[in-house]
Each structure stands twice: as C-alpha cells, then as structure tokens.
Amino acid sequence: MKLNALFNRSLWVYHFNSGSCNGCEIEIVATLTPRYDPERFGIKLVGSPRHADVMLVTGPVVHRMKDRLLRVYQQIPDPKLVMCIGACGISGGVFYDSYNLDGPVDEVIPVDVYVPGCPPRPEAIIHGVVKALEKLERLEGVKA
Amino acid sequence: MSGEAKKAPYRVPIGPNHPALKEPVMFTFEMEGEVVKDVDFAPGQAHRGIEWMGMRRNPVQIVHLTDRICGICGVVHSLSFSLAVEQIAGIEVPERADYIRAIVHEFERIQSHLLWAGVAAHELGFDSLLHLTWRVREEAMDVIENLTGNRVNYGIVQVGGVRRDIVPEQHPVIEKCLATYEGLLDTLLSFFLDDRTIQMRCRDVGVLSRRDALELCTVGPTARASGVNVDLRQDYPYAAYGDLDVKAILPERHLGETHGDVYDRIVVRLLEVGQSCQIIRQCLSEMPAGPVTAEEKLVKLLATCKKATGEGIGRVEAPRGECLHYVRMEGKDSPASWKVKASSYSNLMSWIPMLRGSQIADIPIIVASIDPCLSCTDRVAIVQDNRRSILSKDDLHRLSVEKTRRLQG
Secondary structure, eight states: OHHHTTTSOOOOOEEEEESSOHHHHHHHHHHHHHOOOOOGTEEESSSOOGGSSSEEESSSBBBBOOOOHHHHHSSOOOOOOEEEEEEHHHHHHGTTOOOTBOOOOOGGOOOOEESSSOOOHHHHHHHHHHHHHHHHHHHTTTTO | OOSSSSOOSSEEEESSSSSTTSOOOOOEEEEEEEEEEEEEEOTOOOOOOOOHHHSSSSSHHHHHHHHTTTTSSSHHHHHHHHHHHHHHHOOOHHHHHHHHHHHHHHHHHHHHHHHHHHHHHTTTOHHHHHHHHHHHHHHHHHHHHHHOOHHHHOOOOEEESSSSSOOGGHHHHHHHHHHHHHHHHHHHHHHHHOOHHHHHHHHHHSSHHHHOOOOOHHHHHHHHHTTTOHHHHHHSSSSTTSSSSSOOOOOHHHOOOOOOOOHHHHHHEEEHHHHHHHHHHHHHEEEHHHOOOOOHHHHHHHHHHHHOOEEEEEEETTEEEOOOOOOEEEEESSOOOEEEEOOOHHGGGGGHHTTTTTTTGGHHHHHHHHOHHHHHHSSOOOOOOSGGGGGOHHHHHHHHHHHHHHHHH
C-alpha cells in the first residue's frame, strides 16, 4: 500500500448509535485514544454528520432510530461511506428475534464495510477504516 | 428555531443524537437566558426488548444475552442474573468461583471508572486528560482480556460458576497491573482534584442534596457522593464480598465534607479505583483452591434449571450502583418472567434536580456525572408525547387520589 497516495486526505468519521449495547462505542473510542492513535493519519471523530466522510453505525437499528439513521445518512455529503460495526448491525446478532428491530443496518441504508465482532477489537475497526479508505479513493478515482 | 420571535423561556431540544451524548436520549430544556429553568428527558431510544427475548431462551443462553445488555458493565448483569437463577435452582457456587467473579467484577469497576473519568474530562473540554486516562485504562483491558478472553462482553460468568479459572501464571500479570494503578492513583487524583479548571467547573455544580438522593432512590457513586452510605458490597454482600472488608467510599471520609456536586462524584469514583485494587489483591491472596463451576456439563445444568420453580433476585453493586435482576421460573426451559433494573434507571431522575438552575454550558458534565448507561436502562419503550410524562411524587399522588375517586364513582 502506498501511504502517500492513499492518505492524500484525512478521513473524518461520524459515529451513530442505533441502539447498541455500548460495547462497540467504547471500542470505537478506545480505537481513537493513544494506544492505537489513528489521529496521526488524520482520522478523527467529528460531531456533525455534515463534516464526515465515513459513518460508523453500531447497533441493530431499533424501531425508533430508523428514521434518525436515514436522516443522518442523508446529511452526510457525497462521496460517503458507511461502516457497520459489530455483529448486531450486520445480522441482528444476539438480538436477532427482537420485536423492536428495523435492522440490520443494510436494510435501512447501504453499507460499504462490515466489521464483525461482538464487539470488534480496535485493530479490526482500524482494518475496516483502511478498507473504507481504499474504497473512498477508488470512488474518487485516485490511483493507489 | 423558526423565524418568529420567541420570548423566554426558550425550549432547547438536545438529542436523541447529539455529539455531547454518547447514547441516544432526548432532552428538552426550558431556558431563560443561560439558565436551565426546567428539563425533561425521554429515554427508551435504545430499547431492544431484551427481557422479551430472554423469556424465549433458556438460562444458559440468556447469560450471553445479559452480557450484551450493556457493553461497559456486562459482568454485572450476567452475575446478577446467575445469582437469581442459582437461588431458584438451589445451585451451590464453588467458593473459588465466587472469588474469580469478584476479581473480574472489580476489574470491570476499574475500567468503567477510568472510562468515566476520561469522558468527564472530555465533557469539560480537557481532552488531553481524556487521552491520558484512556491510555491507562488499556492496562485493565489487557488484564481483562488475559483473564476472560475478551476485552468487552467477557462471557466469563455462567450459571453455577465461572467459565475460566485464574491460573498461577496469571497472578504476576494481575499484580503488575495493580501495582501500575496504585502508583498512578496519586497522579490521577492530583490531575483531577488539584486542577484549578476542574475545581472551577465541578465544585458546587450539579448539586444533589442528600435528601434528594434518598427521595429519588439514587444508587451507587452518585448516591455516595451525596453522602448516602450505600454499597451493596458492604450492606448485602454477594459472591466473595462477605469475606472481604469493603467500606463504602464517602466524600466526607476523605475530604471532610460533602457537597454532593460533580467534584464529589469524581472523588468517589477515583478512590474506588484504589479500593478495587485492594479488593483484587485480597481476593488473590485468599482465593481457595477447588473447582470453578458447580456443574461442568451444560446439558445437566440445563436440566437442573428446567426443573426449578420459584423466584429469585440477584443484586449486584455495578460501577454505577445497584443492579437488580428478578427471575421467575415455572419448570420450563425459559423463565416465566425476567425483570432487569439497571443502576442508571434509578439514577436518571436525579438529573432533574441537578440540572434545574444550572447553566447551559454545564449540561454535558452534569449529564455525564451520574455515568448514565442508557443501553442498560431502556428496558421499556416509553411513549412520551407531552411534557406531563415525567411526574413528581406529588403528581403521582394526586393522580392516584383522582383515580381512586373516579373508581369510587
């Protein structure tokens, strides 16, 4: 991987909790803190979807969050990527038979990168971001 | 805000998704200038129907579901559920398992309190402290991973004991981590307590009086910071805590006075990190030899659970306060009834007296100061469409009297 070409821009992520158990949330924050420190590559968490390139979705999309998920998704400028973090967003996970789910995530919004795990390790999340980065560069037509 | 001019009080909605909130919850603030006049909140945005799902699964499966009620205090829920089921089925937990449960439980408290301290620093705008506390938190995560195999959602507790033993080779790993924290504690305390900015932002902010804390049934560090002497490990010992000497950490024992403010909540939580280190050390030295589970064969365990009838209650002192599981079994695979009362559920109401009269800038730290965990709390989907949905005790009393009169005709 050619670092310079791929990291030609910094990647800002926005985190959306769609009814998760918090396990993925703390692993996302753990990913951003000094042990792993992805901020040296310009990857950081932003508070507004309008500033974001990547949306991290955690949780199985409970009924009340579906509409908000759609609205937040529409607020992110193009080109955008969606990363689905955690088993419950991918398939429902342990919550598969709940009556209150409108998910999994890819039935509500299109998902580009899936990071499995309950919750995924910080290394797995970073790996997912790298995959997302490659896809974003491809969408923008930047040669790696 | 629409174009028409509005007079005070303004209504400021925050949430359910907001950068200052880590989890979905909807706040409505009524503001006059910078001052919060009134506040209302609507939890229930992360409701997944866990109890409903639990009543369709057997106790061995439910333990894994309880882990995922909350990612931060997973062992708390699985432990109190297991305590309830063991009580019903009459399963005797081996003593060694009790000690291992206590050790993992205390490590969870350490990581949860450090996590909270980082979030609190972040809410104050002190991001370097967030990064420092989260860096030292990783030490506890490493040990938890070493002991249980997972960083989060440990899955170590099972009905009748624990899934893994702590072998002698793991003792030095734990010992090293404890020594690190004991060495760091003074530094952390001076960072948080002697810092002028933190003192200015936290002293006498978000005050919860002892009376309010008692009336609102507040639990855990939030109650202790208001001077209420409650700690399940001291009052109703479970697991190995009966053999250990645990005293509730109260601010007046260490500072000589109780304010019941955000600062006191920081003091209580940081001192509890030190206390947890001592408890783990004591557990390690006093841990008896023996099996770690009452029944190794899951099929046999399931058969025992299936035959059981009765009700049981498991109460555990979570990092956020008392966590209660009520289970009723009626001789079937799955429980006939399962109710979870997470610690944050008891604490959420204390937001209202804390936030009333505070400044808009203090909202994030006050909201964070009770260490809310909404994924724990959202047991019931609450339909709230008008402001009257949060009722004071007087309102409830009035409504109750009205209903009685109505029923009397």
